[in-house]
Amino acid sequence: MTQPRTSEEIRDWLITRIGHYLDRPTEPVDPDASLAEYGLDSVYAFALCGAIEDTLGLSVEPTLVWEVNTVTALTAHLVGLRSDRPAA
Amino acid sequence: MVFDLKGFELTGFRNLGDAFTVCADLDPEKPALTVFRGTGAAVPETLSYRELARRAGLRAAELAARLPVGERVVIALPTCVEFVELYLGCLLAGLVAVPAPPPVSTKTAAERVAAIAADCSPGLILTTADDREILAERLRTQGLALTVEQVERVGDAEQPPALPAGRQVDGDALAVLQYSSGSTGRPKGVMLDHRNVQVNVAGFNASAGLGAEDVFATWMPMHHDFGLFIQLSCALFAGAHAILMPPTVFARRPVQWFHMLHQFRVTATSAPNFAYDLSLRLISDEQLEGLDLSTLRFVSNGSEPIHAPTVDAFVERFARIGLRPETHTPAYGMAEVTVYVSSTPTGQRHNVLLADPVRLADPDRPELVVAADGGGRPIVGCGRVRMFDLRIVDPRTRQDLPAGAIGEIWLRGESVARGYWNKPELNAEIFRARLAEDGADGPGWLRTGDLGALVDGELFVIGRLKEMMIVRGRNLYPQDLEQEARSAHPSLARFVGAAFAVDAPDERIVLVHEVAPGIPAEELPAVTEAVARRITAAFGAPARNIVLVRRGQVNRTTSGKIQRGTMRQRFLAGRIDAVHAELEPEVRRLMATTDAR
Numbered sequence: 216m217t218q219p220r221t222s223e224e225i226r227d228w229l230i231t232r233i234g235h236y237l238d239r240p241t242e243p244v245d246p247d248a249s250l251a252e253y254g255l256d257s258v259y260a261f262a263l264c265g266a267i268e269d270t271l272g273l274s275v276e277p278t279l280v281w282e283v284n285t286v287t288a289l290t291a292h293l294v295g296l297r298s299d300r301p302a303a
Numbered sequence: 304m305v306f307d308l309k310g311f312e313l314t315g316f317r318n319l320g321d322a323f324t325v326c327a328d329l330d331p332e333k334p335a336l337t338v339f340r341g342t343g344a345a346v347p348e349t350l351s352y353r354e355l356a357r358r359a360g361l362r363a364a365e366l367a368a369r370l371p372v373g374e375r376v377v378i379a380l381p382t383c384v385e386f387v388e389l390y391l392g393c394l395l396a397g398l399v400a401v402p403a404p405p406p407v408s409t410k411t412a413a414e415r416v417a418a419i420a421a422d423c424s425p426g427l428i429l430t431t432a433d434d435r436e437i438l439a440e441r442l443r444t445q446g447l448a449l450t451v452e453q454v455e456r457v458g459d460a461e462q463p464p465a466l467p468a469g470r471q472v473d474g475d476a477l478a479v480l481q482y483s484s485g486s487t488g489r490p491k492g493v494m495l496d497h498r499n500v501q502v503n504v505a506g507f508n509a510s511a512g513l514g515a516e517d518v519f520a521t522w523m524p525m526h527h528d529f530g531l532f533i534q535l536s537c538a539l540f541a542g543a544h545a546i547l548m549p550p551t552v553f554a555r556r557p558v559q560w561f562h563m564l565h566q567f568r569v570t571a572t573s574a575p576n577f578a579y580d581l582s583l584r585l586i587s588d589e590q591l592e593g594l595d596l597s598t599l600r601f602v603s604n605g606s607e608p609i610h611a612p613t614v615d616a617f618v619e620r621f622a623r624i625g626l627r628p629e630t631h632t633p634a635y636g637m638a639e640v641t642v643y644v645s646s647t648p649t650g651q652r653h654n655v656l657l658a659d660p661v662r663l664a665d666p667d668r669p670e671l672v673v674a675a676d677g678g679g680r681p682i683v684g685c686g687r688v689r690m691f692d693l694r695i696v697d698p699r700t701r702q703d704l705p706a707g708a709i710g711e712i713w714l715r716g717e718s719v720a721r722g723y724w725n726k727p728e729l730n731a732e733i734f735r736a737r738l739a740e741d742g743a744d745g746p747g748w749l750r751t752g753d754l755g756a757l758v759d760g761e762l763f764v765i766g767r768l769k770e771m772m773i774v775r776g777r778n779l780y781p782q783d784l785e786q787e788a789r790s791a792h793p794s795l796a797r798f799v800g801a802a803f804a805v806d807a808p809d810e811r812i813v814l815v816h817e818v819a820p821g822i823p824a825e826e827l828p829a830v831t832e833a834v835a836r837r838i839t840a841a842f843g844a845p846a847r848n849i850v851l852v853r854r855g856q857v858n859r860t861t862s863g864k865i866q867r868g869t870m871r872q873r874f875l876a877g878r879i880d881a882v883h884a885e886l887e888p889e890v891r892r893l894m895a896t897t898d899a900r
Contacts, residue, residue: 237854242821253820256855258554262585265555 218270225271226290232266233286246286255280273297311515313505313540318472318497320363320395326542327356330515335539336387337546337567339520341559348384352542355387360463362392366427367470372397374426375480379403379416379434382549385454386525387535389429394497397472401425401480401492402526406434406441417441418490419482420449423724429454474498480724481528483638492724493638503641503718504536506690511601511632512649513537513571518598520546520569522553522560528642529606533573557582558590561624565594573603573634575864576610579617597625601649605634607864608766608782611655611681628652635685635764639734639749641718645762647686654684656763663765664777664842669709671756671763680783684761691716694738694748695757698768701739709778711768712755713738713748754780770867772804774812774844781867784814784838784846791837792830794819799857801870805848807889812838813848815870815879817857827851827883835885850874850884 219228230244236259237244244253255263260277267275273296283289311329316322327335331353339347350358366376366389376398380386386402393400401423406413416438420428430438432453439451478500480492508514519538523530525547538545546567552559560582564572604614618628633653634646647653657679662670673679694703695710704710713736722730735747754765766780773779781802788802789795800816818830831849838846856879858866873879877894886894 237820251855253854258581261551261554262557269556 222290222294225293226286228270229286229289232263236262244286246290249284250280250286250289251284267293271297273300311542313508314498314501316501318394318474318476319478319500319540320391320397320471322501322540323359323391323394324356326540327352330542331356333542334544336384337544338382338384339546339548339552339563339567341548341552341556342562342566350384355391355539357463358384358388358457359391359395361457361461362388363395363466363470364464366392366398367396367466370396370398370426372470372472373399373477375399375401375423377401377403377416377420377423377425377428379406379428379430379438380454380525381405381431382522382525382530382547385456387539387545387547388457389454390525390531390535391539394478395470396466397470397476398426399477399480401482402531403482404524404526406430406438413437413441415490417445417447419492421445421447422482422490423480423492425449427452472497474501479531481531481638481641481720482526483528491726491729493720494722494724495641495720499641499718499720500532500536501540502690502716503643504532504540506718507533507643507646508537508541510643510646510649510686510689511571511603513541513543513601515542517541517543517570517601518546518567519543519571520548520563520567521573522548522550522563523574524550527606528636528638529573529575532642533603533605533636534571537571553578558586561586561591561594561596564596564599568598570598571601571603572599573605575607576604576613577607579604580610580613583613583616583620591621591624594624596621597627599626599630601632602626602630603632603634603646605636605646608764609633609683609685611683614653614683633683633685635753635762637751637753639720639751640691640714640716641720643718644691644714645686645688647684653686654761656682656684656758658682660783660841663709663783664779666773666777669778670707671709671758671765672707680786682763682765684758684763686762687760688714688762690718693757693762695755696738696748696750701737703738703740706757706759709754709756709765712751712753712762712764714751715746715748719749770803772802772810772812774804774810777842777844779812779842779844781865784812784842785816785865787838787841788814788816788834792833794822794826794830795834798854799859799865801857801865801867803867803871803874805871805875805890805893807887807893811848811887811890812844812846813850813871813874813890814838814846815850815852815857815874817854818851818882820854824883828885831883831885847885847887848890850879850881850886852879852881856880 219225233244260280334349335352335355337347337349378389390400403416404412406416428451435453474497478497479495482490482492519534521534632646636643657674659672659674662672692715694713696713698711722734736750752768770781784802785800798817802814804810835846858869
């Protein structure tokens, strides 16, 4: 899998990933809707953190998912983390 | 080698500390413990039996210098070598180990550790540097003057001094207070003495055919009976190698469980049913590349209801990486007997019985019989019970029931605990129950609260007695209703629900069920209608109270057990945020009055 790099790629990757956890392969997750209201539960919040680490190389805690609460805000947070990181 | 572990008899020792010391002496260079934090983490830390015994001895000496025999020590740590050192240190020094979750592991963990501490007034609470202040603050605000310390590492070269006289306890001394998961408000600590644990662990290993040559691995937490006894203790008190992985590593990447099994050529692992389900869903085919699970010979499934389709799908899908279907071993157990009651014979496919739903629901004489038409509810067998006297008892009359009849499972045996810490009335009721024919001075039995039946000598567990509903004279089990609901409409298929009864004033069925996101609001009434129709058709009992909620709104324990009691309380208190609800007027009024109180 090519690594998502731009803000749009990260957002689209999150939408696909979260869509898989929520088991809604056809209708995409609305990036501005509340993830808690979608009902993303704690087991999947952990799994999402694992996927973010594996795919984007960024370390995040499951609580972040509830703090940001939308795909758009999560994308912005991840893009911010990435630019803070010293170039490899 | 002069000695070997083949003739090792765990039950022949005075206490668990002695048994461990002998295990360590018999093969000191053998690996005892490895903590694996995932393939991406640092090289896993492994301690030999000699090194683990040295560290445990130092812990024992330190604790013995501060605390009298019989004092409780709360060990609130994540999965780490220090937990194991302290657990063994307590057993060596005649202290009572009280495993507890790390205080900041979840939102409610600190509250739970405080409740445990308030219940058993420990002489010492040990936790991590990060958690110490949070826990100390919580204890102070509750007015509890208890000592909380962070765990330091043991010295590198130091050898343990001999323990003072009198630290050697007998088999009837308490070894572990095991707090079962469940409500945080009133924790119940199961009092296990050394003998209980020795008998249960030895019995489990003998039944499963496991011993010193096996490699045990788990990600279950150490404050859970599965992690502490079925894995850690069964390995260390048999001279085997125990591999531990923190539960969060599994939750982030379920495939790490498989990496652990592969890397250490593991032969025995255990997990509750939800973990098999999660692995099916989150482990991709690409992730299986290069993994080999063919060394496994014992994969137990227990501590929550076993779902036959999950087991089938798991063994079928992972056969391609060498998992043998006959390794899957359904097991039954509970903290009140240490952990283990029964399991199916190792190396044989388990039995699944398709139960006739009408006979299951019979109000007077519920029975487990195979459905004549080949349909019916699949119930997974849990093997023969060999370590205990077992009775299937009518909970109303306390009479012993014949084979096939469904009743409460009662047990008696050497590994049944003496009771819950500081709960004398409850103990008389739960741990010293009497059969009608026993009279007043017959031996006491443990009431498990589980419903089951014996078919051809094998135990089948049907559900929880407390959760059974009696509606219009029929006995209904919540998991049956929940399973039926899931198949009533595609929007419920992959979600969970909680069924329970409320008194309005006769028992009414309520089902709170998660619904797939994105279903248009105008379609929701059709979903509730489909569920109501389906349940009524399947069980002949009306289900008119159906509450649809968002995913994640049905409470579950960390191991995935549906918390029906909690859902019922939330429902009655009006604290459920529904996306759609159909309720009978009587039930709606009930909620209003409960709320007002």
